[in-house]
Amino acid sequence: MFPPVFVLAAVAGGTALGAAALASARWPYRSPGAAIVLWQALGLSWGLAAVGALAALGAVPGQYGVAGGALSGAVRALRSAALSFGAPALIALARLAVLAASAALFALLCWVLVAASAAVLVARRRHRVLLSLLAHGDPKVPGALVVDHPVAAAYCVPGLRSAIVISAGTLDLLDAAELAAVLAHERAHLRARHDLVLLPFSALGRAFPRSRLVCQAYATVALLVEMLADDRALRQRPARELATALLRVGVSGAGRAPSGALAAVGTADAEMTARVARLLTPQARLPLHVQALVCCTAALIVAVPVTLLLHSF
Amino acid sequence: MDVLWDSTEPLTVRQVGLRLINRDLAHTTVMTVLDRLAKKGFARRQRDGRAWRYQAAANREAYVTELMLHALDQTGDRSAALASFASRVSDSEAEVLRRALESLGELPRD
Numbered sequence: 001m002f003p004p005v006f007v008l009a010a011v012a013g014g015t016a017l018g019a020a021a022l023a024s025a026r027w028p029y030r031s032p033g034a035a036i037v038l039w040q041a042l043g044l045s046w047g048l049a050a051v052g053a054l055a056a057l058g059a060v061p062g063q064y065g066v067a068g069g070a071l072s073g074a075v076r077a078l079r080s081a082a083l084s085f086g087a088p089a090l091i092a093l094a095r096l097a098v099l100a101a102s103a104a105l106f107a108l109l110c111w112v113l114v115a116a117s118a119a120v121l122v123a124r125r126r127h128r129v130l131l132s133l134l135a136h137g138d139p140k141v142p143g144a145l146v147v148d149h150p151v152a153a154a155y156c157v158p159g160l161r162s163a164i165v166i167s168a169g170t171l172d173l174l175d176a177a178e179l180a181a182v183l184a185h186e187r188a189h190l191r192a193r194h195d196l197v198l199l200p201f202s203a204l205g206r207a208f209p210r211s212r213l214v215c216q217a218y219a220t221v222a223l224l225v226e227m228l229a230d231d232r233a234l235r236q237r238p239a240r241e242l243a244t245a246l247l248r249v250g251v252s253g254a255g256r257a258p259s260g261a262l263a264a265v266g267t268a269d270a271e272m273t274a275r276v277a278r279l280l281t282p283q284a285r286l287p288l289h290v291q292a293l294v295c296c297t298a299a300l301i302v303a304v305p306v307t308l309l310l311h312s313f
Numbered sequence: 314m315d316v317l318w319d320s321t322e323p324l325t326v327r328q329v330g331l332r333l334i335n336r337d338l339a340h341t342t343v344m345t346v347l348d349r350l351a352k353k354g355f356a357r358r359q360r361d362g363r364a365w366r367y368q369a370a371a372n373r374e375a376y377v378t379e380l381m382l383h384a385l386d387q388t389g390d391r392s393a394a395l396a397s398f399a400s401r402v403s404d405s406e407a408e409v410l411r412r413a414l415e416s417l418g419e420l421p422r423d
Binding site for chain 2: 127130131133149182225247269273280
């Protein structure tokens with residue numbers, strides 16, 4: 001049996017490689033829901049395995065897996081660092097250092113999740129207050145708020161008191177059928193709380209802002225969430241309405257920036273093209289047994305580090 | 314807030330109440346709302362004898378711009394606080410999208 005430290009390190013490396021492969025794969029467009037589950041499993045498993053591999057380095061073999069071994073390892077190392085001299089004390093200090101690194105990584109991951117949630121709540125509260133002062137209803141878009149601004153925008157503010165917001169520019173740009181498709185898309189976001197799916201990935205982006213893989217993961221999951229909402233909207237509206245709405249809003253956005261800030265921001269050409277192509281030339285969803293296989297893989301990916309952390313072999 | 318935006322000079326609570334003609338609001342209600350707006354930074358107030366005079370802290374356009382910049386994800390943070398329907402595309406991509414729209418037999422409305 002391999003020592004857990006090697007298995008956990010392999011899982012951490014494997015999930016990162018898997019994420020890179022998944023980011024460039026095309027099958028997720030055919031079943032965005034299953035792909036999102038796999039992304040979540042990869043993220044969770046990577047975090048557990050990375051923390052666990054460091055902990056396993058400093059752990060002593062014990063009954064309760066790596067987590068228990070790390071605790072008793074810390075206690076033993078503290079005792080021998082305090083009581084002994086020379087080589088044993090150095091080994092004890094090294095063991096304490098990797099355990100501290102493991103605890104620090106765990107704390108960092110927890111902290112960015114809390115910080116990202118708090119930042120999102122604050123931003124949304126401010127946004128809602130501004131909406132209550134500025135926005136008004138419009139019979140053309142029942143249930144949505146309208147903000148008087150010429151640039152075409154349509155978005156939702158998720159949360160317990162959620163809102164769908166349409167700009168006056170969008171009202172002018174789209175016809176009634178296209179507006180209904182936009183509303184169906186946004187309602188799908190709100191109903192399924194897609195913002196909660198994205199939150200951990202944006203938190204990871206906070207923890208590792210320089211990592212290309214983390215940025216890629218965020219962008220990919222964000223695109224999959226949009227596709228999921230597109231699919232949901234298709235149950236109520238024809239694909240063509242949603243596609244022309246997307247095209248019109250996308251076309252109107254370019255080259256008509258309300259401020260200098262807009263030009264500086266990276267664009268999302270490939271994402272928009274992929275969504276439109278998907279609507280106009282739909283591909284068959286993945287067969288049910290393939291989707292089940294993807295979900296089982298996801299469960300397995302998480303189960304391996306969890307088992308090693310909690311159980312000894 | 315609309316009353317404050319439409320006025321050029323600072324208004325007292327009574328004046329605001331009088332301009333809210335279509336709504337029958339109690340004086341204390343108007344006072345509470347204005348007090349809350351001032352505390353949140355949307356209105357500025359100054360003493361005028363025994364009364365407060367209220368004024369909008371920034372004009373309506375400034376807030377609309379803030380709202381839209383946030384909505385279009387231009388504030389620099391990809392915090393996923395909001396979910397936008399369509400993302401910004403570059404000019405060259407917009408040309409591709411425009412042609413796609415035309416191939417559907419639809420005219421781009423600009």
